Amino acid sequence: MSLQLAPLADSSVPWPPSVEEFFPPGLVGNWVTKFSIMVWIAVAVIIVFFLVTQRNPKIVPNKAQWLGESVYSFVRNGIAKEVIGHEGPRFAPYLTSLFVFICFINIFAVIPGFQISPSSHIAFPAVLALISFGLYWYQGIKKHGLGHYIKTSVLLPAPWWVQPILLPIEFAQILIIRPLTLAVRLFANLFAGHLILLVFTLGGFMLWNAGNIALAAVGVISWGMAIVMTLFEAGVALLQAYVFVLLTASYVQTSLADEH
Amino acid sequence: MFLAEGDHTPSPVFPIWQELVVGTIAFGVLCFVLMKYVFPQMEKTFKARVDAIEGGIERAERAQAEANALLDQYKAQLAEARTEAARIRDEARADAEGIRADIQAQAQQERDRIVAAGREALAAERQSIINELRGEIGTLAVDLAGKIVGESLEDEARRKGTVDRFLSDLAGAR
Numbered sequence: 001m002s003l004q005l006a007p008l009a010d011s012s013v014p015w016p017p018s019v020e021e022f023f024p025p026g027l028v029g030n031w032v033t034k035f036s037i038m039v040w041i042a043v044a045v046i047i048v049f050f051l052v053t054q055r056n057p058k059i060v061p062n063k064a065q066w067l068g069e070s071v072y073s074f075v076r077n078g079i080a081k082e083v084i085g086h087e088g089p090r091f092a093p094y095l096t097s098l099f100v101f102i103c104f105i106n107i108f109a110v111i112p113g114f115q116i117s118p119s120s121h122i123a124f125p126a127v128l129a130l131i132s133f134g135l136y137w138y139q140g141i142k143k144h145g146l147g148h149y150i151k152t153s154v155l156l157p158a159p160w161w162v163q164p165i166l167l168p169i170e171f172a173q174i175l176i177i178r179p180l181t182l183a184v185r186l187f188a189n190l191f192a193g194h195l196i197l198l199v200f201t202l203g204g205f206m207l208w209n210a211g212n213i214a215l216a217a218v219g220v221i222s223w224g225m226a227i228v229m230t231l232f233e234a235g236v237a238l239l240q241a242y243v244f245v246l247l248t249a250s251y252v253q254t255s256l257a258d259e260h
Numbered sequence: 261m262f263l264a265e266g267d268h269t270p271s272p273v274f275p276i277w278q279e280l281v282v283g284t285i286a287f288g289v290l291c292f293v294l295m296k297y298v299f300p301q302m303e304k305t306f307k308a309r310v311d312a313i314e315g316g317i318e319r320a321e322r323a324q325a326e327a328n329a330l331l332d333q334y335k336a337q338l339a340e341a342r343t344e345a346a347r348i349r350d351e352a353r354a355d356a357e358g359i360r361a362d363i364q365a366q367a368q369q370e371r372d373r374i375v376a377a378g379r380e381a382l383a384a385e386r387q388s389i390i391n392e393l394r395g396e397i398g399t400l401a402v403d404l405a406g407k408i409v410g411e412s413l414e415d416e417a418r419r420k421g422t423v424d425r426f427l428s429d430l431a432g433a434r
Binding site for chain 1: 269270271272273274275276277278279280282283284286287289290291293294295297298299300301302303304305306308309312
């Protein structure tokens with residue numbers, strides 16, 4: 001990743017934005033960094049919110065209790081039941097935890113003061129993808145047994161002469177492609193999103209400082225774009241959380257399915 | 261494993277191993293708390309809510325059934341009361357009829373009795389008057405005839421029964 005473009009002008013603005021922007025120096029090595037702090041904040045906020053609002057649940061909920069229940073109902077009925085079927089509610093607690101966690105760490109991308117998401121470090125999406133991987137393997141093996149699970153997952157109803165091509169692809173699918181794409185999709189979206197914000201924001205400064213009135217005007221437009229892209233990023237952050245959970249549910253469903 | 265370490269900028273596509281650990285622990289803590297304390301509680305709340313709604317419907321249905329039963333009961337009672345009233349009215353009417361007939365019969369009897377008594381009394385009176393008159397007329401006639409004839413016919417008349425015969429003739433002629 002050494003796509004270093006020539007700077008447009010000499011200034012204090014770090015231009016072009018590089019991978020360095022994603023790795024600010026840690027406070028205590030790599031253990032306590034901006035990223036790990038954001039993750040802990042997310043965990044703390046979520047736990048406090050849910051514990052406080054569900055401390056004394058009522059049949060007729062107040063607003064906060066209703067909000068927490070709505071998130072759970074959304075994942076439970078909208079994803080778990082919808083995708084997995086009647087066994088779905090069993091997975092709703094995990095899927096909701098996953099959804100809320102990804103939503104929170106993603107939304108840091110647009111929160112002033114943070115403006116970068118832990119998801120733009122691949123470690124966090126990788127952990128979540130590995131857990132999803134473990135989940136659908138475990139569920140498949142538990143239901144079918146290892147051999148039968150692999151057989152139902154890998155062996156497609158196709159003519160025998162296609163199988164030499166299909167079998168490796170399908171095997172790679174459940175072993176490598178699914179977890180990898182899960183992690184990379186989330187990571188890349190948030191990584192690219194942050195990069196876009198950097199480009200428009202820092203680019204605006206570059207243009208403003210260029211000493212040319214026309215370029216300064218373009219710089220203002222660039223900042224406007226940064227605001228628009230921030231809103232867009234907020235959408236992407238929530239959408240990616242939804243996609244991640246939806247795909248996890250879908251993988252669990254295929255593991256539980258009797259036929260491929 | 262490719263681990264980013266050291267002073268140089270880490271590659272963004274290789275995870276930092278400390279972050280893997282932090283992410284695992286943080287997400288693990290989150291899942292533990294939410295899945296143990298929060299979501300089961302929510303499921304309970306949902307269930308309680310469903311029960312409350314279904315219980316409410318059930319209670320309403322029960323109340324409705326009860327009301328219907330009461331209504332039926334009242335209707336039955338009302339019909340019974342109506343029948344009872346009609347029966348009492350009929351009985352009263354029949355009673356009145358009977359009483360009137362009794363009174364009428366009694367009055368008739370009384371009238372007949374009174375009329376009969378009157379008739380008897382009248383007949384007795386008449387007989388006594390006739391008897392009395394018969395005596396007096398005889399005496400008067402004999403006295404009168406004696407005065408006209410100039411002598412007493414009293415003994416003769418008594419002897420021969422003239423007056424009686426005359427009166428019998430008179431009665432026979434009539």
